[in-house]
Amino acid sequence: MTPEVQxxxxxxxxAYPDCHLESVxxxxxxxxxxxxxxxxxxxxxxxxxxxxxxxxxHTYPYADVYPHFVRHDLSxxxxxxxxxxxxxxxxxxxxxxxxxxxxNKLDPTSHTALLKLCKVLRWLTSRP
Amino acid sequence: xxDFSSMKRRYRLIVPDDLYRRxxxxxxxGDHDEHGAVIVAGIAExxxxxxxxxxxxxxxxxxxxxxxxxxxxxMLKAGFIADRIAMCGTExxxxxxxxxxxxCDSVQFSSDDLRSHQRGYPALLxxxxxxxxxxxxxxxxxxxxxxxxxxxxxxxxxxxxxVGRSRRRLTAAPTRQVSLSSPVYDRQARLxxxxxxxxxxxxxxxxxxxxxxxxxxxxxxxxLGVGSFVLVDPDRAELSNLPRLTGASRWDALGWLASxxxxxxxxxxxxxxxxxxxxxxxxxxxxANPSAKVETIIGDFLEADIAARFTDCDYxxxxxxxxxxxxxxxxxxxxxxxxxxxxxxxxxxDRKTGEVTDVFSVVRPVTPESGxxxxxxxxxxxxxxxxxISEQERRGQRYVDDPDVIAPSVxxxxxxxxxxxxxxxxxYMTGLRDPNAPTSFMRFHPRGxxxxxxxxxxxxxxxxxxxxxxxxxARGDARRLPVIERTKVKTAEATESGIRLPA
Numbered sequence: 001m002t003p004e005v006q007x008x009x010x011x012x013x014x015a016y017p018d019c020h021l022e023s024v025x026x027x028x029x030x031x032x033x034x035x036x037x038x039x040x041x042x043x044x045x046x047x048x049x050x051x052x053x054x055x056x057x058h059t060y061p062y063a064d065v066y067p068h069f070v071r072h073d074l075s076x077x078x079x080x081x082x083x084x085x086x087x088x089x090x091x092x093x094x095x096x097x098x099x100x101x102x103x104n105k106l107d108p109t110s111h112t113a114l115l116k117l118c119k120v121l122r123w124l125t126s127r128p
Numbered sequence: 129x130x131d132f133s134s135m136k137r138r139y140r141l142i143v144p145d146d147l148y149r150r151x152x153x154x155x156x157x158g159d160h161d162e163h164g165a166v167i168v169a170g171i172a173e174x175x176x177x178x179x180x181x182x183x184x185x186x187x188x189x190x191x192x193x194x195x196x197x198x199x200x201x202x203m204l205k206a207g208f209i210a211d212r213i214a215m216c217g218t219e220x221x222x223x224x225x226x227x228x229x230x231x232c233d234s235v236q237f238s239s240d241d242l243r244s245h246q247r248g249y250p251a252l253l254x255x256x257x258x259x260x261x262x263x264x265x266x267x268x269x270x271x272x273x274x275x276x277x278x279x280x281x282x283x284x285x286x287x288x289x290x291v292g293r294s295r296r297r298l299t300a301a302p303t304r305q306v307s308l309s310s311p312v313y314d315r316q317a318r319l320x321x322x323x324x325x326x327x328x329x330x331x332x333x334x335x336x337x338x339x340x341x342x343x344x345x346x347x348x349x350x351x352l353g354v355g356s357f358v359l360v361d362p363d364r365a366e367l368s369n370l371p372r373l374t375g376a377s378r379w380d381a382l383g384w385l386a387s388x389x390x391x392x393x394x395x396x397x398x399x400x401x402x403x404x405x406x407x408x409x410x411x412x413x414x415x416a417n418p419s420a421k422v423e424t425i426i427g428d429f430l431e432a433d434i435a436a437r438f439t440d441c442d443y444x445x446x447x448x449x450x451x452x453x454x455x456x457x458x459x460x461x462x463x464x465x466x467x468x469x470x471x472x473x474x475x476x477x478d479r480k481t482g483e484v485t486d487v488f489s490v491v492r493p494v495t496p497e498s499g500x501x502x503x504x505x506x507x508x509x510x511x512x513x514x515x516x517i518s519e520q521e522r523r524g525q526r527y528v529d530d531p532d533v534i535a536p537s538v539x540x541x542x543x544x545x546x547x548x549x550x551x552x553x554x555x556y557m558t559g560l561r562d563p564n565a566p567t568s569f570m571r572f573h574p575r576g577x578x579x580x581x582x583x584x585x586x587x588x589x590x591x592x593x594x595x596x597x598x599x600x601x602a603r604g605d606a607r608r609l610p611v612i613e614r615t616k617v618k619t620a621e622a623t624e625s626g627i628r629l630p631a
Binding site for chain 2: 001002003009025027029030055057058061062063064065066067089090098100102103104105108109
């Protein structure tokens, strides 16, 4: 893994000390990362926590980190569909909900993989 | 740590044009007096030479940082030196103290200068923690330099090369005039002189991508008499690209096997055995200039060992249009102070109607001091991500364009961009470019017969071309390039509860 990818994984691991983080080298200098048991804040979903998976590629921090994947059975308490920005997909051969949140103007000096993860989770838990 | 022990290699200093202009203005304001400054520089090493890459210039204020000397006429104050030398030790940079003499076209250190070096440089070497230190003395249109290595060994700086908007070469004394004996280049040498032709003959050019645009670049540069090439492209000739590859024949694409009438397995054989594009370009270059040195790489520019072969070129042409190639090319330009240009042509088609919406050719010069491709939003962060994952993943994530939709491509569109890009190279290398000529990006729209010029933006905080402490600019070998780092991959396992990744 590149030093930048290792640093990104370290930052995420430190930000979520109670969530088990697994990472695997993608063979090019990047890593496929899964963070287990991330709490889903608020009462929007039936589930209280999820795993989140994403790929930090060797071109990080210049590359965006997206899409993110969460548990496939994620469902809203109000019965509504998950809606815009989500789709059914697979992450490392596991069924998952794919969350596609691109960063259009990315600043590689400040847009970290941790920041992106936090933004995605905030977006996910604050859906109307 | 780098080993600078070889005394046989020549040492050169590469200076971006804007930095040189600021230094020149400071040293020669018209008062015919002596002035001082410091340059800190990164290092790039190859077998034959060590290139010092000027990263930052510190001008010594007269009477404050540059004061009457105790033994010589003037000297840099200890405090001014201390801050810079400490920075060099920490950031692994080379410290170069600068002053000027009068006169022009030739210069050498005075006996006072040499005694001052003997007294001060062994101590500076200690503070610089193993990094070389040195001194430069300028006259108008001349420079001499002395580099001190550990063990109190000294090497003369062979030259300074100013790169960027315009190119200049400065030495301690005028170099021998070149006279061209070959009649082959007589007509073009009447434009840029025997010296200009000799400069082209000594130039080493990297071409990334030998498809439609790269093939033409190789042809033009071969005809111009460029002496040394590094070519990279992973692809082989196909029937559908023969109309855009210079000197290509159906034989190169094994046309009798590759035809649509052939069985699929024969087409596959043709695909695997057809002529690599780099070898076709090499053939064209050698046809034009049999004495050219041509290094051909059938592979991926993004691989670390391949990218490294472009870091000692004099000029780079990027003719491969992927976001990752742009990122790496942009990084080499700034990290190693090698001017370059990105060329291409695009035909935009409405996917639903099939209607052509736009047609253009682009030429984007990228030099160490002009705005870079990242500053100008030309390296797409989402594309970088998509190009870095497997095709299977891309398909799973639905980020793949319809594979049946193949972008149009036409030789004349490539030729417009390539002609301008190679002209830029020619006038830059031979010193014929107006030093104040703009470095704008240019777009040619043949449908409306319009030419657009876009002045590149430059962000001071850019991690590539900016001057910030973490920027890549002029870091040379000390910084990792954004390349692929190959490792063996363990595969993840899917389980009922989620993903199990190997530890």
